[in-house]
Amino acid sequence: MSPKNSGKNNSPVYGKAALTRGMAAAWPICLGYLPIGLAFGVLAQKAGLSPLEIGLMSVLVFAGSSQFIAVSMLSAGASLFSIVATTFIVNLRHFLMSSALAVYLKNADRKKLSFFAYGVTDESFAVNLSKYRDSEWDLDSALATNYTANFTWIITTVLGGVGGQFIPAHAFGIDYALMAMFICLLVFQIRGFIYVIVALIAGTMALFLSMLIPGNSYIVIASMAAAAIGVVFKKKIGPGGNR
Amino acid sequence: MVSKEYLAVIVGMGLVTFIPRWLPLIYLTKRSLPSWLVEWLDFIPAAILSAILLPALVTDGATRSVDLWRPEFIVAIPTFLFAIATKSLGGTVIVGMVLFGLAEKFL
Numbered sequence: 001m002s003p004k005n006s007g008k009n010n011s012p013v014y015g016k017a018a019l020t021r022g023m024a025a026a027w028p029i030c031l032g033y034l035p036i037g038l039a040f041g042v043l044a045q046k047a048g049l050s051p052l053e054i055g056l057m058s059v060l061v062f063a064g065s066s067q068f069i070a071v072s073m074l075s076a077g078a079s080l081f082s083i084v085a086t087t088f089i090v091n092l093r094h095f096l097m098s099s100a101l102a103v104y105l106k107n108a109d110r111k112k113l114s115f116f117a118y119g120v121t122d123e124s125f126a127v128n129l130s131k132y133r134d135s136e137w138d139l140d141s142a143l144a145t146n147y148t149a150n151f152t153w154i155i156t157t158v159l160g161g162v163g164g165q166f167i168p169a170h171a172f173g174i175d176y177a178l179m180a181m182f183i184c185l186l187v188f189q190i191r192g193f194i195y196v197i198v199a200l201i202a203g204t205m206a207l208f209l210s211m212l213i214p215g216n217s218y219i220v221i222a223s224m225a226a227a228a229i230g231v232v233f234k235k236k237i238g239p240g241g242n243r
Numbered sequence: 244m245v246s247k248e249y250l251a252v253i254v255g256m257g258l259v260t261f262i263p264r265w266l267p268l269i270y271l272t273k274r275s276l277p278s279w280l281v282e283w284l285d286f287i288p289a290a291i292l293s294a295i296l297l298p299a300l301v302t303d304g305a306t307r308s309v310d311l312w313r314p315e316f317i318v319a320i321p322t323f324l325f326a327i328a329t330k331s332l333g334g335t336v337i338v339g340m341v342l343f344g345l346a347e348k349f350l
Contacts, residue, residue, distance in 0.1 A: 028336045053245055060257035070256060080248070084255035088263075093291070095263035100287040102271035113272060117265035122295060129288050130332075173344030176318065180339025182296050183319060184326040187335075189289035202290035203297035210298040211307050222294040227286035231279055 015140070022144020025131060029123040029145075030152040032178030036064055037153050038167055041160015043068065047075040054161040058154045063121060065216065066090040067157075093220045097125035104132040108139050119146025123178060126185040134188065194234055202226035314346035 037058075044054045049071065061067055066087045073083045098120050105113065116139060124146045131137040131145075159167070190196055202222050209218035276284075300316045301309050310316075322339040329335070 028332060031336065049249075050245075053249055056245060056250075057253045057256070060253045061260050063260050066256065066260065070252070074249075074252070080252050080255060083252055084259055087256040088259035091260045092263055094260070095267060096287055096291060098264050099267040099271055100284045100291075102267050103276070103281060103284050105268065105272045108272055110269065113268045114265060117268045118261060120264040120268075126288070126292060171344075173340035173342065173347065176315070176339050176343035177336055179296070179299065179315065179319070180322050180336045180343075181332065182292055183322050183339065184330075184332045184335035186289065186292040186296060187323065187326040187330070188332075189292060195286070195289045198286045199289045199293035203293035206294035207298050207301065207309070210302060211309075218298070219291065219294045223287060223290035226290040226294070227283050230286035230290070231282050234282060 018138060018140035019144045022141035022146075023148045025127055025141070026124075026145045026148035026152075028177060028181040029127060029149040031174065032123065032181060033064075033149065033152045034156055034177075035170055035174050036178075037156025038160035038164040040064065040067060040071070041157045041162070042164035043160075044071045044157070045161040045164070047071045049074075049161065051158050051161040055154055055158045058157045061087070062118065062150055062153060063087075063091050063094075064153070090216055093122075093216070093223075094120050094125070096220060096223060097122070097129075101125065101129060101132070104129075104137075105139065112139050112143065116143055116146060119143070119150050121146075121149065123181070124149050126182060130185050130188045194230055194237075197233060198226050198230040201229055312350075314343060314350050317350065318342045318346050 041051075041054055044057075044067075045051075049057075057067055057070070061070075069086060069090060070083050073086065098117060101120065105116075124142075128137065128142045128145055131142070186199065190199060202225075205225060206218050206222035209222055210216075212218075296319075298307075300319050301311060301313070303310055303313070318339060321342060322335060325338045326335040
């Protein structure tokens, strides 16, 4: 590890160390992407996309659920505009995730932030945010986490497109890896009574909204509302009411 | 060969995906945020994870009707308790996977 420098970059680890720990933090994501990436590749190949086309989509978009939706829309002959518009709506939740991450990235290097932004997914957001909150985490490590996940996604989707139907992708309960990861990361976020309340409200609201409105905008609506209720609730019970 | 039409679709998808990821990181990291906004953002992770998880655990993705007798939900309970008890991400992922593998076989 290099000695601390007094410059703008005050991250606790540098270069190789950041790379290693960033990659290490990404393993549950990679495990979870394996079956999903392969499944996407198989589906895309069946829809008539070549491995090159699949890889290009994974590089340019890097957002699982919207890629699944886009492939089914492509095979149904949907227009460019409707596919792009749907992608926008489906991925709008990342706006909220980047906003929450921004709190920890005050005055970080703009170029690095742009590279980081590319890799903000549900999974990398949840991992990086817990890391920032609970440990000494830095943008270099976070970048390594994002790009490890990104690399895994690209490789597995292309592999799926080449011959995914021959890979037994659903063994060992691997389909549950991301779910289990989200469960644990949610536990990490619960740091007091008020967080329990917010999570319960968000979950219940999301559940009801998901049955009422099509698409996945229920995630954004429910979390924004629940967080707002949390702020009001915190004001009411005073600053000593949590932690 | 990649057709121009396909390229246009994925470049468009890439742009509309990247911009919402990018704007807050560029814009919000440059200024000091009002305290209510910081507080609100502080609740977002717990809210968003719960909003992603609960519907995924208790509803069938296709029909979106509540069904508690799903391996996803049943396995979530011990997985959740394990996460609370151990605070171990790696352990929780492994335990969840093993239980889910078993549940799919026997439920």
